[in-house]
Amino acid sequence: MVIGNTPEVRHTMETDMLRQALQGDATAANSALKYLSSANPTLRRIMQEAIYDLTDARIWSNLLRCLSIQRWNEHQDCERRSDLAASHRIDQSIREVFLEDESEEDKTMKETALLSGLDDLVPQIRQSSAYLLGLRGDSHALPVLSDTLETSSKEVQLRAIRALESLQDERCGSPLLKALIKDRGEVHREAGRALNRLGHLVESTWLDALDHPDNHIRWHGARGLGIIGDARYAYKLAEGLLDENQLVRWATADVLAKLGTKAVPATLTIISQRELNEQSRQASYNALHGITSRQIQARIKPLLDALRGSAASIEAPVIAQHLLMEWEKVE
Numbered sequence: 001m002v003i004g005n006t007p008e009v010r011h012t013m014e015t016d017m018l019r020q021a022l023q024g025d026a027t028a029a030n031s032a033l034k035y036l037s038s039a040n041p042t043l044r045r046i047m048q049e050a051i052y053d054l055t056d057a058r059i060w061s062n063l064l065r066c067l068s069i070q071r072w073n074e075h076q077d078c079e080r081r082s083d084l085a086a087s088h089r090i091d092q093s094i095r096e097v098f099l100e101d102e103s104e105e106d107k108t109m110k111e112t113a114l115l116s117g118l119d120d121l122v123p124q125i126r127q128s129s130a131y132l133l134g135l136r137g138d139s140h141a142l143p144v145l146s147d148t149l150e151t152s153s154k155e156v157q158l159r160a161i162r163a164l165e166s167l168q169d170e171r172c173g174s175p176l177l178k179a180l181i182k183d184r185g186e187v188h189r190e191a192g193r194a195l196n197r198l199g200h201l202v203e204s205t206w207l208d209a210l211d212h213p214d215n216h217i218r219w220h221g222a223r224g225l226g227i228i229g230d231a232r233y234a235y236k237l238a239e240g241l242l243d244e245n246q247l248v249r250w251a252t253a254d255v256l257a258k259l260g261t262k263a264v265p266a267t268l269t270i271i272s273q274r275e276l277n278e279q280s281r282q283a284s285y286n287a288l289h290g291i292t293s294r295q296i297q298a299r300i301k302p303l304l305d306a307l308r309g310s311a312a313s314i315e316a317p318v319i320a321q322h323l324l325m326e327w328e329k330v331e
Contacts (some may be wrong), residue, residue, distance in 0.1 A: 014050035021072065022058050029062075029072040030079065036093035037086035044093050044305040051059035060098075067094045068117075070129040098132045110140070118144055129158055134163025142167065146175035149187075157187050165194040172198065173205030180209075181217055192220055196227050203228060207236060215245035222248060226255030231262035238266035242274060243282045249283035257290025264288070264296065265327055271303070271320035281307055281316065299323070 117129030209221030
């Protein structure tokens with residue numbers, strides 16, 4: 001907080017405490033961190049405001065070490081770390097001050113500390129720096145976040161996923177897909193959710209997923225493109241009607257049906273130009289039958305009847321080809 005050109009110190013005692021801590025006073029550092037670990041949100045906020053008011057760049061590198069390796073300078077940062085809930089409050093308090101900017105000065109100081117942390121020799125400091133930068137929307141974090149997803153514990157990987165999502169960058173798609181592929185637990189689920197929330201930014205990632213040898217990843221690819229809802233990918237999606245895996249075929253049919261009228265030509269192309277087995281014909285039927293437009297249903301009724309008939313392999317391709325030619329003329 002600044003009045004004119006003079007910074008206003010809101011909590012003089014706490015600010016002095018931080019200055020002493022930065023000079024190597026372990027007792028002062030411990031006292032400051034007790035504020036940040038308090039179950040009383042008012043005490044936590046008082047110390048956070050004192051941090052903002054302290055115009056000493058060293059505070060940010062010390063807080064980063066506390067968050068990363070639980071050390072203030074060379075000392076264990078606080079005996080309260082033995083209390084798990086208190087330890088979590090310390091970390092949360094530190095994250096909050098790194099993510100909330102009160103002035104351009106503290107913004108510059110903390111970003112400098114975090115960018116420097118990306119090159120630290122200690123992996124935990126690199127990872128925490130990337131996590132916080134990612135949450136701040138700084139794409140410098142991307143390489144470290146990508147590495148984190150391949151080398152770290154589940155908890156750290158989950159933080160990296162949240163940071164990658166926060167970046168809102170199409171380049172985040174590839175590392176998130178790798179996380180989706182290698183895991184089947186919580187990391188897998190969170191990576192999938194993050195990709196879905198990134199929407200159009202990761203269209204190319206979902207297209208890559210459609211060609212993956214693992215049918216579960218192909219299923220995710222179809223569902224992901226379905227959430228985006230862009231009919232430009234209908235022809236690529238329609239290939240999934242031929243997939244060997246039932247869940248992939250069902251997901252594909254569901255997505256094509258929801259895309260509606262604009263996806264019909266893609267399904268007609270598959271039926272008319274590819275050799276279908278019974279499973280693929282059923283999936284194609286579901287893709288067309290699931291379209292809610294009564295007008296479209298009336299136009300494609302002969303094909304739907306043929307797909308369910310005893311001569312489907314002969315009649316359906318011919319009807320689909322005629323419909324496709326008519327569609328192209330009308331559309």
